[in-house]
Amino acid sequence: xxxxxxxxxxxxxxxxxxxxxxxxxxxxxxxxxxxxxxxxxxxxxxxxxxxxxxxxxxxxxxxxxxxxxxxxxxxxxxxxxxxxxxxxxxxxxxxxxxxxxxxxxxxxxxxxxxxxxxxxxxxxxxxxxxxxxxxxxxxxxxxxxxxxxxxxxxxxxxxxxxxxxxxxxxxxxxxxxxxxxxxxxxxxxxxxxxxxxxxxxxxxxxxxxxxxxxxxxxxxxxxxxxxxxxxxxxxxxxxxxxxxxxxxxxxxxxxxxxxxxxxxxxxxxxxxxxxxxxxxxxxxxxxxxxxxxxxxxxxxxxxxxxxxxxxxxxxxxxxxxxxxxxxxxxxxxxxxxxxxxxxxxxxxxxxxxxxxxxxxxxxxxxxxxxxxxxxxxxxxxxxxxxxxxxxxxxxxxxxxxxxxxxxxxxxxxxxxxxxxxxxxxxxxx
Numbered sequence: 001x002x003x004x005x006x007x008x009x010x011x012x013x014x015x016x017x018x019x020x021x022x023x024x025x026x027x028x029x030x031x032x033x034x035x036x037x038x039x040x041x042x043x044x045x046x047x048x049x050x051x052x053x054x055x056x057x058x059x060x061x062x063x064x065x066x067x068x069x070x071x072x073x074x075x076x077x078x079x080x081x082x083x084x085x086x087x088x089x090x091x092x093x094x095x096x097x098x099x100x101x102x103x104x105x106x107x108x109x110x111x112x113x114x115x116x117x118x119x120x121x122x123x124x125x126x127x128x129x130x131x132x133x134x135x136x137x138x139x140x141x142x143x144x145x146x147x148x149x150x151x152x153x154x155x156x157x158x159x160x161x162x163x164x165x166x167x168x169x170x171x172x173x174x175x176x177x178x179x180x181x182x183x184x185x186x187x188x189x190x191x192x193x194x195x196x197x198x199x200x201x202x203x204x205x206x207x208x209x210x211x212x213x214x215x216x217x218x219x220x221x222x223x224x225x226x227x228x229x230x231x232x233x234x235x236x237x238x239x240x241x242x243x244x245x246x247x248x249x250x251x252x253x254x255x256x257x258x259x260x261x262x263x264x265x266x267x268x269x270x271x272x273x274x275x276x277x278x279x280x281x282x283x284x285x286x287x288x289x290x291x292x293x294x295x296x297x298x299x300x301x302x303x304x305x306x307x308x309x310x311x312x313x314x315x316x317x318x319x320x321x322x323x324x325x326x327x328x329x330x331x332x333x334x335x336x337x338x339x340x341x342x343x344x345x346x347x348x349x350x351x352x353x354x355x356x357x358x359x360x361x362x363x364x365x366x367x368x369x370x371x372x373x374x375x376x377x378x379x380x381x382x383x384x385x386x387x388x389x390x391x392x393x394x395x396x397x398x399x400x401x402x403x404x405x406x407x408x409x410x411x412x413x414x415x416x417x418x419x420x421x422x423x424x425x426x427x428x429x
Contacts, residue, residue: 051415054388058271058406074310086302119265119278123150129290140175142393177217196228202235207351237269257283333405355406362399385418
C-alpha cells in the first residue's frame with residue numbers, strides 16, 4: 001500500500017504537517033514483511049503459502065485459551081457490559097495477580113494499573129506522560145523493532161541507541177550499566193534532555209533475562225540522575241528454563257516510585273494479540289493521574305476486559321493447566337528449532353524466555369549488509385518461509401535473524417525444512 005500526500009491546486013496540503021511527517025517515514029521492515037507473509041499465509045488449504053516464523057505471536061495456546069474464554073462465566077454478555085462504563089475492574093485483578101505472582105511486600109492496587117488497548121499503546125502513553133517533545137530515552141540495541149514508532153511517533157521523543165555486539169562486555173548484545181551511563185553523559189554533553197532508560201526484560205529479540213544485580217545497577221543509575229526507568233516486561237510469564245529467575249523492577253526496593261514503571265500485556269504470555277490488551281503498572285501518582293486523564297484514547301471493550309478478568313482470576317486453571325502446558329510446548333518447540341540449527345551448523349543464542357531464538361546466518365549471505373540480509377530473506381520467502389532479519393531490530397552485526405518457534409510442531413518442522421532447502425541451495429551455488 002502506497003500513501004501519497006495529495007495537494008490541492010492552490011498548493012495547500014490536505015494533511016497536517018504532523019500527518020505528512022507520519023507518511024514521509026519509511027514503514028518498519030517488520031511491518032512490511034509481516035504484511036507480505038500474511039497476504040499468502042500457509043495453511044492446509046494453501047500448502048504453498050508462506051510459513052510465518054517471523055511475527056512474535058504464540059499460536060501454541062490458542063485452543064486452550066478458547067476453551068476457557070468460551071465458558072459461560074467469561075463469554076456471557078450482559079446489558080451492563082454494553083454500557084459506557086461497566087466497572088469490570090480488570091485493573092484490580094491485574095494488581096492482585098502480580099502482587100501474588102511477584103510476592104510483593106507492598107501490594108499493588110487498581111490505582112497502580114492503567115489498562116490500554118495493547119502494549120504499543122502503553123508505550124505511547126508512558127512516553128507521552130513522562131517526556132516532552134524533543135526529550136530523550138536511552139535504549140539498548142538490538143530491540144523490538146517498532147519501539148521507534150511506539151515510543152516516538154506521537155510523543156516526539158527521541159531514542160538514543162546504546163549499541164551492543166555479540167562480543168559485548170556484558171554478554172552477547174547485552175548493554176552494561178557503564179554503557180548506559182556513557183551514552184547518558186555523551187547526550188548531556190550535547191545538550192540533550194535525557195528523561196529515562198527503556199529496557200525490555202525478558203528481552204526481545206534476544207530472549208535474555210536480566211539478573212537482579214543488573215536491574216539494581218540500572219535502577220541506581222536512573223536514581224542517580226533522577227530519570228525514569230521504564231521496563232517492558234511483556235514476556236514476564238514466558239520463561240523457558242526452570243532455573244531462570246525473573247525479577248521485575250516492581251520487586252526492587254528503595255527506589256523513588258515516581259520514576260519506575262512497568263509495561264505488560266496479555267498478547268505474548270497468553271497468546272491473544274488479537275484482544276489488544278496491555279497496561280502500565282506504576283506506583284507514581286502523578287504518572288498514573290496523567291495516564292488516566294487520557295483514558296478515552298486507550299480504553300478496551302468491556303466485553304474484552306470481562307473475558308480477561310475471568311481468565312486471570314482462574315488461578316487453579318492457570319497453575320494446573322495453562323502455564324504447565326505453555327512451558328512444555330514452548331520447551332519442545334525450542335528444542336525442535338535448536339536441534340535443526342545445530343544440524344545446519346548455524347550458531348544461535350539460547351533464549352531464557354520468550355518465544356524466539358536469534359541465529360547467525362552470516363555464512364549464508366552474499367554480502368554482510370542490510371541488502372545482503374534482504375536478499376537472503378527474499379530467497380527464504382520465495383521458498384515459503386519467513387524469519388525476521390536483524391536490521392529490523394537495529395542489530396549492529398549483519399547476519400542475525402530471529403526465528404519464532406511458538407507455532408504447532410508440524411508447521412514448525414515444515415518451515416525449518418524449507419529453511420534447510422534454501423541453505424542447501426546456497427551451499428551448492
